Amino acid sequence: MNLGLDKSREKVLLRGYPGGNLEKIKKxxxxxxxxxxxxxxxxQIGSNDLCNxxxxxxxxxxxxxxVAIKLGFCLEVKKIVICQILHRLSPQKRIRYKVDIKWFNKRCDELNSFLSHYFRENRMDNVSFWKDSxxxxxxxxxxxxxxxxxxxxINTGYPKYNNGIRAAVKVAMPKTKPGQSRKGKNKDQRESPSPLSPEVEEALIARITESVIQSMNRNQPVEEIP
Structure with a gap:
């Protein structure tokens, strides 16, 4: 899967962790x-965590x-796109882990609304929030x-989702002038980021926690999902 991008210039890697949650992604x-x-x-993360x-x-x-801040500050990823968490439907067959759909979708709306507002309010240049349609x-x-x-x-959902991801990637890609190549240093030439010390990482996480608590305590209204 290369999202219809130029394979000679861009390489797309797909990585998933079935049943994974945020802790597994961090590890x-x-x-x-x-x-x-x-x-x-x-x-595309957070859905399984919301079920808990x-x-x-x-x-x-x-x-x-x-996760977004670690990617940007610790691993020097140039652009991080956080996708909306999608709603769920009542299952039409027996499934292993069942949740109350109204409860889950309400939490989903609250989280999407908060993240959209948070990244807009904090103006993180290398992190954006993507709203799927x-x-x-x-x-x-x-x-x-x-x-x-x-x-x-496979027939409808994934093609539509892939189109959305392609659009998100195109928006995140650096803009170039006509005739200018987007190629910079390859991955072997790029310097490996120095890991943060445990003290600095702990302080960073504490600041994130405080920031989230303060933002949520302002009781920002939930936005309607387009």
């Missing part, structure tokens, strides 16, 4: 980023922001999802 995904040294990362009732929306928001009306969800109500189907 495994960040090591993968260190290995590959991508310039742009598009993240022991996690508050605030907890999940803090975890997502922490075509997955929010009941009709579009029925067409896009498998009968488990969680995963996108």
């Amino acid at each position: 495994c995904g960040l090591d993968y980023v260190k290995l590959c040294k991508p310039e742009i990362i598009v993240l 009732s022991t996690n508050s929306v605030q907890d999940v928001a803090r975890g997502i922001i922490e 075509g997955f929010w009306s009941e009709r579009s969800k029925q067409l896009a999802f498998c009968n488990d109500g969680v995963h996108l189907n």
Whole structure:
């Protein structure tokens, strides 16, 4: 999968962790980023964490922001795109992990609204929040999802999702003048970032936590999802 981009100039890597949550991404995904040294990362994370009732929306928001900041500040990724978490549907078959759909979708809306506002308010130049279209009306969800109500189907859901990801990547790509090459240093030439000391990383996480708590305590209104 190369998202229809020029294979001679851009290489797209797809990495997923079935059933994974934010903790697994921090343990495994960040090591993968260190290995590959991508310039742009598009993240679809947080859905499984929202299913866990022991996690508050605030907890999940803090975890997502922490991952984004680690990618940008610690691993020097030039652009990080955080995608909206998608709604779920009532399953049409028996599934292993079932959640109350109204409860989940309400938390999903709260989290998406908060992240959209947070990244806009804090003006993080290398982090953006991407709003997918075509997955929010009941009709579009029925067409896009498998009968488990969680995963996108091959015929409609994934093609639509891939188009959205391609658009997000195109927006994140550096703009070049006519005749100018986008190629810079290759991944072998790019310097490996120096890891943060445990003290600095702990202080960074504490600042993120405080920032999220302060923002949520302002009771920002939930935006309607387009």
